[in-house]
Amino acid sequence: MTDRKAAEKSSREIALDILIEILEKGDFSHTQLNRTLKTQTALTKQDRSFITRLVEGTLERLITLDYILNGYSKVKVEKMKPFIRNLLRMSLYQLKYMDQVPDSAVCNEAVKLAGKRGFKSLSGFVNGVLRNIARNSKGSVFPLEEKEREEYLSILYSTPRWIIEKWLKDYDYETVKNMLAAQFEEKKYTTIRVNLAKNTVEELTERLKEENVETIDGNYLSCALKIQGFENMESIKAFAKGRFTVQDESSMLIGLIAGIQEKDFIIDVCGAPGGKALHAAELLKGTGMVETRDVTDYKVALIQENIRRMGLPNIKAVKKDATLKDEDSILKADIVLADLPCSGLGVIGKKPDIKYNMTREKQQELVKLQREILSVVSGYVKAGGILIYSTCTVNREENLGNVEWFTENYPFQLESLEGLLPEKLPCETKEKGYLQLIPGIHETDGFFMARLRKNT
The missing domain is CATH 3.30.70.1170 (Sun protein; domain 3)
Structure with missing residues (x-):
């Protein structure tokens, strides 16, 4: 899109187009938002901030917004035309969560957008729904917490119920509420x-x-x-x-718990975009070598660009599939970093569409994939060497559950993190060899890491 055409679109229209790409066509929120803002150079800093807040906020609150809309509209959200439902979602977010935007402006702009994009016949419907919500000072009635606990949390914190049910099996109720609330904390930095x-x-x-x-x-x-x-x-x-x-601090901790020594040879599997590998190369202080790997040309190119930019000489990126055994790597690595594909539910505060795209079935498939990769890459670790297993999720099956399975089936044992973690960071399980970071409790992303030593 040219700058001239971009300028013809209001910030709201640009935000709406981004939401349609994400929610109707399956694009990733961070890539679509970044791509749009990067190409539309005519936008002011204020415009960019408004669009970002509107897109991310609408995604974060999607279940809540749909619940409210269904209470005011005879046509349920899932039955609406894609343009109209996303226009209403975005407009409702402004009404409910953006106090600096006048209700009248929200309603008027929504009507204008409906007409501009060929939905003039539905502009009355859009206007009626939004003005009815704006007039209702009491708002919508949510499920009662004491009677419908899971449904209450799902609607209030806009998180699929299956995720809440799973978390309540692994964590106490207050911890789950803290995790859910943390995704809405303002992201200033x-x-x-x-x-x-x-x-x-x-x-x-x-x-x-x-x-x-x-x-x-x-x-x-x-x-x-x-x-x-x-x-x-x-x-x-x-x-x-x-x-x-x-790089988030949770990810930086990987380099610390690995206990990297000068001249180590380190293999980093599933390494894109390269943050952990670059940190490892830096900790080697110009010695040794980090070989970071990923499965596609695009991801390898992304790592290579970061290597070039950071200017570290002792790191290289190669294209390799972590599920396929690399015979040349057997028993070669002092340390293997295995930050594996996961459900990503520890970073929903940064990538809110993850919680809607993940399912129970996908999560179970990821557990199988994680175990498959661990089975392969464990062979690269020298006798007495270290394997660091990590994910950016809070699901027990993908985290401690996988570690327990791994130590039962492979010659590795958990090793204490004592002396490897920052003193400021609370960790009740450091002597056991693993750490689960929880949003709302720790000031980081949700992240799991375990230090495993291979038996000699």
């Missing part, structure tokens, strides 16, 4: 890891300050910073020069 091979934390902080990028310290690690106040990541000179990379 982006977490980055300082490339200590190129600059100190203090030096990078000064460089970012010169570019009017605000920084605060990370929660747990000294190499972590949180930044805000930038147009986009590519516009930051320090990023382009590889002085830092975007």
